Amino acid sequence: MNNRLTWHRLALFGALGLFAFFFLTPLYVMVATSLKSMDEIRTGTLLSLPMSPSFAAWAKAWSEACTGTDCGGLKPFFMNSVMMVVPAVATSTLIGAVNGYVLSKWRFRGSELMFAMILFGVFMPMQVVLLPMSQVLGWLGLASSVWGLILVHVIAGIPSTTLFFRNYYVGLPDELVKAAMLDGANFWQIFVRIVLPLSTPIMVVTLIWQFTNIWNDFLYGVVFSGADSKPITVGLNNLANTSSTVKEYNVDMAAAMIAALPTLLVYVLAGKYFVRGLTAGAVKG
Template sequence: MDNVIRRQTPMARLLRALVYAALALAALFYLLPLAVMVLTSLKPLDEITAGTLLTLPENPTLAPWIKAWGEACTGMRCEGVGGYFWNSFAIVIPAVAISTLLGALNGYALTKWRFKGAELVFALMLFGCFIPFQVILLPMAQTLGWLGLSSSRAGLVLVHVIFGVAFTTLFFRNFYVSIPDELVSAAKLDGAGFFRIFRRILLPVSTPIIVVSVIWQFTQIWNDFLFGVAFSGHDTQPVTVALNNLVNTSTGVKEYNVDMAAAMIAALPTLVVYVLAGKYFVRGLTAGSVKG
């Protein structure tokens, strides 16, 4: 038996090396567009027209980044993407916080305070995850008009909360199913109410799924273009809409370095979130997979 294992060990090492090599090649292929964006954003325009996509900058410069942030034209306005960048944060932060809190409360109610029709309610909310966004553009626009929230940040926050709460409810419901019902029953016998049980028992153990919800919602809302272009005004547009307007502006010389710098600025928050918290996203998703 030992001889067989020794004969197989070199082959196993070779297969492992081949797997790692294939993964490394896949990673390089996947990261190639990002490398092109970064290199292009650091080049003067004359180097871009005279060189190739993958050549290193001979005279690296941050001028394209500075122009993309504060001077580039996004349609008729030449104020860069900086203001739109902060618009996105003003939309993302409250939308993520509200949808995560509502999802936690919904998941808690659907698992630990079961009521007649709870499964039907959950099924309907789950159905909401699969409704194409394009289907609701007109009725949502009418609703925002009735509420007086058209072309406002508050209106965009409301839209993202409505469409995000179905996903956050799904996350928290599947996570809370794995928490023993006996903990909640014991707390009820001690006289604890709905919100006290939620605050003292459920929330302290919810960190993994909160991280999942925050990463998911942050990414979805930050990268959204459809709702941003449909429901925002000139002063409330998110950075994705500004980036589209900048890239499609046809006046003057096409500045590819500025376009790439603006794209990197728009992508940086989601890149940072995934780099810093990506491993917690996977842990959170698997934390509630024992039951469900």
């Protein structure tokens, strides 16, 4: 294999380096600013390294910063997001897996129409469902609660998770299901013992996709949450918009990093599995 540097490769590496610099600069500015004191921010430049790095701004953003009239920091908002994300991601992924399994391996009359109706939810604007969803949550007694947010995100995530699993399961040989049926396995035995063990790539993709969408959601969080159930995105917005005598940019940047850290960690630790999962079902056979 020819590993010599050519003008084409130099141009490619240069373009990739430029794009990396363009996308990583805001992250660098956020991290560097969060580690500086306000005096250093005023006297230094935006891209300068922190002379005396300190996590004081992080500590204040976590437990002392004011988000409106409350000065308890982002900790309660962060915990609300954790309590919301874990069951919402798990439930929507499991329902999507069952839907994809049924719509790909147990087709029935009208299954294609049902899949088309579910798929419509992927392209439907979120703003359309705000009023009817508010009414449903009120009828169920889940308005302004974490459980209400969980239900909203599960319903909103089912179209996407169904699409992912259905397209992946179409590529699995039908003979696996037929052979299991001949051996006497029922619907759930085939799903749990045969289909799910083969679903690791698309399972990882769906979990990452759902975690990112739900954790970073602001619209549903601000509309359907109450005073004690607001997620991290709403808390970050309240913190950034809380007026004070001195604007503490280091605290704002630290708060933004705290809010973004879970999704950053997920992509750093599982990013390669996300790419593998996306390409696993791309070619059938």
